[in-house]
Amino acid sequence: MNVLSEWAFIGVFFVLAPVLPALPIAIGGILSPRKPNAIKQATYECGVETVGDTWVQFKVQYYIYGLVFLIFDVEMVFLFPWALAYGQLDFFAFGAGLLFIFLLTDALIYTWRKDALEWA
C-alpha cells in the first residue's frame, strides 16, 4: 500500500469519526422533549443569579504552564527522529541528542528555580 492510500484511511477516519458520536446526539434531539424557558436556560450557579461576565481575563499561572508545556512539546518533536534512528547513530549524533536533552533539563531547572512551577 502506498503512502497516499495510507493517509486516505486517516482522511476517511477523520470524516467518519465525528459522525458516530453525533448520531446518538441527533437521535436524542429527535426523541427528547423540547420545552425551553428562561429559567431552565439560565446559567447554573447554585441557585443565585450569575454576576458579571464569564469570559474575562484569567490567571497568568495557566499561561506560564502553557509556555513550559510548549517548550517540552517542541522538544519531543525533535527527539522522536533521534530516538527512531537510535540504532544507527554515530557517536556525534548521539552526543548532540544528549546535549539537546541537557539544555532542556537546564530550562526545567531554571523554571523550577524561578518558582514558576509553584501553584499559587
Added chain:
Amino acid sequence: MDRTIGTLIKIAVPIVIGVVVILILNSITSASCLNDFEGCLVDGGMDTDLAGLIAISLGVVLVATFPLLVTILLIWIERKFAARIQDRIGPNRVGPIGLVQPLADVVKLLGKEDITPAGADKWLYNASPVMMVMSVLLIWAVMPLTPYHYGIDLEIGILYFIAVASIGTLAVIMAGWSSNNKYALLGAFRVVAQLISYEVPLALALLVPVMLAGSMSMVGIVEAQAGMWFLFSAPIAAFLFFISSQAETGRAPFDLLEAESELVAGYNIEYSGMKFAMFFAGEFMHVFTNGVLMAVIFTGGWYGPFAREAPLLAFTYLMLKSGFWYLLSLLMRNALPRVRIDQLMTFNWKFLVPLSIANLLMTAFLLKLVQEGGLAPSPEEASDFIANIPQTVVLFLGNVALAAFVMTLIRNQGREERLAEDAGEPSDLTVTPAPAGD
C-alpha cells in the same frame, strides 16, 4: 472422586468449546472475500478507485465501531467493579446480572431534554462532546488488534497517537469556555493545565520504546517485542506512561476536573442528555484505550503462543492483557483519594518530568553501551527470547538503580520536611486552617 471428575468436566468443556469456536471463526475470517474485500469488488467489475474507497470506509466503520461497542460493556464492568469495592451489589436488575443496564441507561438518556444555556456559544458548545469521543476513536486507527487486523500501519503511529489524543484537551477547553458558566470555566482551566502538563512525561516515556524498537509504527513496536516485552527492559517508562495516561483520562486520583466538592461538576456542568453521555462515553473509552495502549506498547500486544496461526487467539491475548491494565486503572480509581491541584502539578513537574528525563538519558546511555558492547540481539535473532536476555538484564538493572536513587531522594526530602514540621515550620503538605470568622 465423582466430584473431581465433575469439576474437571466443568473446566474442560468450556475450554474445548472455546477452542472449537475459535477454530471455526478462524476459518471464516480467512475466507478470501473477507480478507481481500477490495480485490473481491474489483473482480466483480467495480472501478478500482471506488472499490478502494468503499473498502477503506468499511474498514473505518469496523475499526471505529468496535471501541464504541466495547464501551457499552465497560460501563457495566466499571459499575460492578466499583460496587464490589464499596461492598455493594451494583447493577443487577436489568437483564442477567445487570448486563443490559447500560442499554437501559442509553434509552433513558435519549429521552432527556437537551438544554442549551442562554449565553452559550452554540457552535463550540455542540461540537465539543463530539470532539471528545472523536479524540479517542481516532487512536484506534493505528491500533494493531491481531497480526493481520489493524486499521492502518502508519510509520509515525506513536506521533499520530500523541497528536490525536491532544484533541481531547481542545474539547475540554471548548466545553468549559462555551458553556458561559464560571464553574465550567474554572474546571476547564484546571483540566487543561493538568492535561497539557501530563502530556510531557507521557511523550517522554514513549521515547524509550521507540528507541528500543527502532520504529514508531505500532505494528513495528509490537513486532519488536517478539523476544521480550518492553515492560521488562523499560519498567520506569511503563510506570510513567501508565500514571500519566491515567491522569490524561482525568479520573481519580486525578479527577480534579470534576471535583464535586469544589466545582460541582467541572467543565461539563451545563450539558445534559446525550451530549453529557458523550463526555462519559469518551472517558470510559479513553480508559480502555489506555489499557490497550499499555498492552501494545509495553506488554507485547497480541503476542502469545500460536498468535500468528490464529488471529482470534491473538486478539484474545491482546484483550486479556489490556483487561489487566484496565482493571488496574479501575483499582487505582476506586482505591485512591483525590489529590489537590498544587500536589497534582508538583507531582508532575517536580517528579514525573525529571524522572522521565533521567530515564531517557539512562536508557539512551545504557542502550548505546549495550549496542557497542555487542550484547544487543542481532536483527536475525531479535525474536529469540534467550538472545534478548543480556540487553534486558542490563536495562532492567539500570531502571532498578534509577528507581532506588529516586526513592532515596524522595525519602530524604520527606524526612527533611517532617523534621521541619516538627520544628514548627509549616510544610508544603500540611493544610493550614482558614482564619475564623470568614
